[in-house]
Amino acid sequence: MIITNEQVLEALRNVEDPDLKKDLVTLNMIKDVKIDGKQIAFTLELTTPACPMKEMLKNACTNAIKHFVDASAIILINVTSRVTKPNDTTQLNAIKNIILISSGKGGVGKSTVASNLAVTLAANGAKVGLIDADIYGPSVPTMFDLIGAKPSARETKDGKTLILPIEKYGIKLLSLGFFADPDQAVPWRGPMASNAIKQLFNDADWGELDYLIVDLPPGTGDIHITISQSFPIAGAVIVTTPQQVALADTKKGLNMFRMQGINIPILGVIENMSYFTPAELPDNKYYIFGKNGGKTLSEQYNVPFLGEIPLIQAIADAGDQGTPIAMDTSSPLQYAFNEIAGKIAQQISINNIQSANC
Numbered sequence: 001m002i003i004t005n006e007q008v009l010e011a012l013r014n015v016e017d018p019d020l021k022k023d024l025v026t027l028n029m030i031k032d033v034k035i036d037g038k039q040i041a042f043t044l045e046l047t048t049p050a051c052p053m054k055e056m057l058k059n060a061c062t063n064a065i066k067h068f069v070d071a072s073a074i075i076l077i078n079v080t081s082r083v084t085k086p087n088d089t090t091q092l093n094a095i096k097n098i099i100l101i102s103s104g105k106g107g108v109g110k111s112t113v114a115s116n117l118a119v120t121l122a123a124n125g126a127k128v129g130l131i132d133a134d135i136y137g138p139s140v141p142t143m144f145d146l147i148g149a150k151p152s153a154r155e156t157k158d159g160k161t162l163i164l165p166i167e168k169y170g171i172k173l174l175s176l177g178f179f180a181d182p183d184q185a186v187p188w189r190g191p192m193a194s195n196a197i198k199q200l201f202n203d204a205d206w207g208e209l210d211y212l213i214v215d216l217p218p219g220t221g222d223i224h225i226t227i228s229q230s231f232p233i234a235g236a237v238i239v240t241t242p243q244q245v246a247l248a249d250t251k252k253g254l255n256m257f258r259m260q261g262i263n264i265p266i267l268g269v270i271e272n273m274s275y276f277t278p279a280e281l282p283d284n285k286y287y288i289f290g291k292n293g294g295k296t297l298s299e300q301y302n303v304p305f306l307g308e309i310p311l312i313q314a315i316a317d318a319g320d321q322g323t324p325i326a327m328d329t330s331s332p333l334q335y336a337f338n339e340i341a342g343k344i345a346q347q348i349s350i351n352n353i354q355s356a357n358c
């Protein structure tokens, strides 16, 4: 019996994307079906390279074809991705999704999370940029071993000067720290800071990006309002530690993103420094700052809980050495960040597709 494209597509109509609640053919995720005797090849186009359901969907496609078409078929699935973007993106057209990394309190690990998410999404194959908008203490130059680095500029055909982001580990980076002397007091204040931040978005040659991660200053202030109101934001990720003082400030941050006029989707809460694990006793967990604070908060606010990151000296060491820990293939944290990045990318895809269908 000759296998036809129609039979294959009909079989794949039985595979539903659990997030988007539609089948893969209706979602236009099946491309280039080619049949050669018993061999069936096609492309499965996901909405993000960091999709946590990649393997599950591949297996479901194989099973559907074997069940509905031919149990002895040889199935070759090429998985690719085309990252979706919010449908109201009118400016910064080549930047698909801007993700804000925010925290109510300083020092809870916002920059650590931003850096590790950036390298994780890039390792999955996404085009990633990172803006360090922390006016009080930009840490991206340290975390990417770029202290003292200075971005160059290029002139466009119409005479405009564009800043060229610095590329490191496959990520395009701009930090306010590149424009100030690392040993001088930070000069960014009020309107000057807001203008400088806007320039990092508007006057830089970002090229095409799937995700632009923005490391915000701690707390709730002018910079948050400026960025939220000036650019289309895919969502905010909130970083907290488990202590009550941190959680109280985190609530203020959550409330700010929900304020009228800001109204930014909250992609979820990450709890950093959740427990301490000594290097010599890797299976022991000591909840020195309390347990489940971040999880309880995310339940109260009805936002996703994205995961826990332990307090481990290797994270601080990796940050100080300029090689984010998620790049270390031998570290269990690579897996932890991969899970968190997958959940964030998945949430963005769902929001984008839902907003496109509205």
Ligand SMILES: Nc1ncnc2c1ncn2[C@@H]1O[C@H](COP(=O)(O)OP(=O)(O)OP(=O)(O)O)[C@@H](O)[C@H]1O
Binding pocket: 103, 105, 106, 107, 108, 109, 110, 111, 112, 113, 134, 137, 139, 217, 218, 272, 273, 309, 310, 311, 312, 313, 314, 315, 316, 317, 319, 320
């Ligand atoms: N899970 C962790 N385990 C160990 N050290 C950590 C962890 N998370 C962050 N750190 C360290 O804590 C310090 C503060 O982290 P980081 O700079 O990421 O916080 P932040 O919230 O961005 O701070 P700021 O308010 O200054 O912007 C850094 O030295 C970092 O390496």
